[in-house]
Amino acid sequence: xxxxxxxxxxxxxxxYYVISEFAAEKTATISWIGSAQNTTLNLCGVAVGIxxxxxxxRILCAVASCLMGTAFILASFSxxxxxxxxxxxxxxxxxxxxxxxxxxxxxxxxxxxxxxLALAVVYLGSGLGGMWISLLTRTCIETxxxxxxxxxxxxxxxVLGVGLSPLIxxxxxxxxxxxxxxDFSVVTEWRFMFIAAAGxxxxxxxxxxxxxxxxxxADVLKEHSKLGSSLVxxxxxxxxxxxxxxxxxADRFGPVNILIIWVFLAAFSQLGIWLPFTSxxxxxxxxxxxxxxxxxxxxxxxxxxxxxxGVSRITYISGLIYxxxxxxxxxxAQTTSLMLDTxxxxxxxxxxxxxxxxxxxxxxxxLIVFKFKISRQFTYIV
Numbered sequence: 338x339x340x341x342x343x344x345x346x347x348x349x350x351x352x353y354y355v356i357s358e359f360a361a362e363k364t365a366t367i368s369w370i371g372s373a374q375n376t377t378l379n380l381c382g383v384a385v386g387i388x389x390x391x392x393x394x395r396i397l398c399a400v401a402s403c404l405m406g407t408a409f410i411l412a413s414f415s416x417x418x419x420x421x422x423x424x425x426x427x428x429x430x431x432x433x434x435x436x437x438x439x440x441x442x443x444x445x446x447x448x449x450x451x452x453x454l455a456l457a458v459v460y461l462g463s464g465l466g467g468m469w470i471s472l473l474t475r476t477c478i479e480t481x482x483x484x485x486x487x488x489x490x491x492x493x494x495x496v497l498g499v500g501l502s503p504l505i506x507x508x509x510x511x512x513x514x515x516x517x518x519x520d521f522s523v524v525t526e527w528r529f530m531f532i533a534a535a536g537x538x539x540x541x542x543x544x545x546x547x548x549x550x551x552x553x554x555a556d557v558l559k560e561h562s563k564l565g566s567s568l569v570x571x572x573x574x575x576x577x578x579x580x581x582x583x584x585x586x587a588d589r590f591g592p593v594n595i596l597i598i599w600v601f602l603a604a605f606s607q608l609g610i611w612l613p614f615t616s617x618x619x620x621x622x623x624x625x626x627x628x629x630x631x632x633x634x635x636x637x638x639x640x641x642x643x644x645x646x647g648v649s650r651i652t653y654i655s656g657l658i659y660x661x662x663x664x665x666x667x668x669x670a671q672t673t674s675l676m677l678d679t680x681x682x683x684x685x686x687x688x689x690x691x692x693x694x695x696x697x698x699x700x701x702x703x704l705i706v707f708k709f710k711i712s713r714q715f716t717y718i719v
Contacts, residue, residue, distance in 0.1 A: 342466020352551035365674035373426030382659030402498020404432035409491030457584030532663035539700035541665030577631025583633035607694035626689035
């Protein structure tokens with residue numbers, strides 16, 4: 338709830354930085370704050386997997402929660418973009434990866450049936466967190482300023498994070514060091530390569546609507562900034578429904594089969610709704626559909642991994658996927674911002690939207706090939 342919630346609510350900070358605090362800077366430069374945050378949040382996945390085999394997961398989460406809160410408090414004293422990249426970006430993202438990845442993968446060690454629904458419940462926190470944190474962030478910025486907004490969120494992270502860490506109990510908390518830093522037998526396995534490739538193209542664009550829609554509302558639609566934060570809330574709220582629906586369907590029809598449909602719907606929300614219709618109802622509909630489809634993609638990828646490789650090393654294997662995600666998110670976020678600054682001259686969002694949608698379509702094609710490589714039967718559950 339806290340880790341992903343704060344990450345999903347970063348669009349509110351992004352909007353404030355672009356329009357107010359760093360209005361003279363390019364969007365691509367400002368976006369390094371969110372890019373650094375999201376990249377390190379996922380890049381540390383392998384380290385989380387290794388350390389979780391060596392140390393108590395509860396201690397790891399408690400220490401990381403303190404560092405998360407400290408990062409936001411330090412960000413409140415930052416006055417330049419590079420300082421925010423280090424604090425709100427790299428420091429927060431690196432620390433948040435521990436409670437985020439452990440909070441998602443540890444429950445899988447305890448559950449054998451209906452993992453899709455279980456993951457939906459776990460990811461429910463990110464939807465709820467993104468909802469109330471984005472509203473809190475907006476309220477704090479407007480009433481007490483950005484700096485105190487950082488401090489308030491930092492204190493909340495420490496209190497809630499440390500308080501909830503005792504619940505993250507690994508089923509098999511091994512204390513021996515892993516024999517290999519990277520298990521190449523997993524990395525070179527063709528099923529893993531397909532999942533990693535699909536994840537690269539599907540998860541990279543996952544944060545773009547969170548970042549672009551708030552500024553799109555102000556730059557293109559000329560609406561009040563509150564609508565921008567409301568769109569982030571809409572994505573998060575609809576994501577709650579999308580995760581539960583995807584989880585239940587994945588348990589019945591297979592995570593890969595449902596993932597194919599959800600990735601296509603996410604692409605359609607960009608190319609079929611947001612791109613051709615420049616209006617408030619269209620961007621609201623796009624946000625709602627993207628929330629339903631896009632929010633469930635990561636959870637279904639993890640569900641597919643647990644089905645294909647088991648749960649004994651799910652934290653480590655998931656860490657490899659998150660590492661792929663981190664590289665993709667960094668590339669996609671920066672190229673999208675660069676497109677907006679150069680081709681779009683800061684106000685034309687056409688090519689960033691096309692770019693996001695086409696990446697999702699590439700993931701859709703990869704998943705189709707993967708499904709039929711496993712079985713040519715259309716109704717085969719995988």
